[in-house]
Amino acid sequence: MRSVSQAFAIMRLLADSDALTLSDIGRSLELSPSSCFNLLGTLLAEGAIVREAPGKRYRLADAWRRSGLLRDGDARRLVDRMAPLLTRFAQKHEATVGLWQAASRDRMQLVAHAESNAVLRIHLARGQRQPLGGGAVGRAMAAAQATGSEELARRFVAVRWQKAMSLGTYADQVEGALRAGYAIDDGYTHIGICTLAAVVPQQRPEFCVSASVFAGARPAADLATLGKALIALANADPA
Incomplete structure (x- = not known):
């Protein structure tokens, strides 16, 4: 029930x-x-x-x-090992960083996060959930999962987009995430916020790291650098 x-x-x-x-x-x-x-x-x-x-x-x-019945042991250990890396990344890149876990067929959940010491910064609430297809995380996960067109459409329509976009544009951005190794959402899910995301490889259920900055605050070249750094974070051995 x-x-x-x-x-x-x-x-x-x-x-x-x-x-x-x-x-x-x-x-x-x-x-x-x-x-x-x-x-x-x-x-x-x-x-x-x-x-x-x-x-x-x-x-x-x-x-x-x-x-411990409600905890996934391997997931818990990953979260604990990643926590200090998230903190260092947030300070170095002056971004709000999150670690997201696919919680169900329809939702993802924020299981860890870190913020920089900047006076103006984006705040995340641990435990918050969002539709599986939403944000840069949703695109990154879809790219990593080689999601088919029917499932991609199902995820797309479940999101309340704050900036209008078409399914075709969404699919193109998923393809872009596959090529680049990271996804980007520039104000579509949350107006004024630009988020990048990269999947943590070889983890089941899927985990994804994200970095959020204020939209328009950084040129494209800096965002590309941030994306590459996020890939390195996702592939880091936190042991």
């Missing part, structure tokens, strides 16, 4: 996050406030999560957290 799936999605989110508010959870999983409230109430009653006071934040119950 859909409610059971949503309940487990909440638990997986809390397994990979610190304590979160109802708003944090609803925004990350795209749940309405009423649905999120009811699901949290059920999980509280069953002892799967606990509510911290003050602040009305929720966290996974200690027994569930210790069990």
Whole structure:
């Protein structure tokens, strides 16, 4: 049932996050406030999560957290190893960096991120989800998966594009990502933000690193340099 799936999605989110508010959870999983409230109430009653006071934040119950049942061990180790590399990359390139994981047939999830110390910077919320086809990450994953035209169209129509684009343009950009080794979304998913992404090779489920900067802030040559650096980050051995 859909409610059971949503309940487990909440638990997986809390397994990979610190304590979160109802708003944090609803925004990350795209749940309405009423649905999120009811699901949290059920999980509280069953002892799967606990509510911290003050602040009305929720966290996974200690027994569930210790069990590790909601965590993918290999994925967790990858996230832990990549974390310091993300931080160094963010500072060096003055960009907001993310590590995304394909969470389902329809969604990807941000599992780690880092920001530079710039006064003006782009903020990401760990645990947030977005449609699998969205952003530079969606294009990079589609290119790496050699996604067919029917599946590519399915992913495309599921995205709420903020700047109009056609399926043909989207497909061309996926092809471009395949050739270059990284994808780029210049304001289509979020107006004013330019994001580049490269897939972390030989990982299942797929992981992808992204770097976001303000649109128009850097010339094309600098974006190409950033893209190549992102490829190197995706292929880095963090051991």
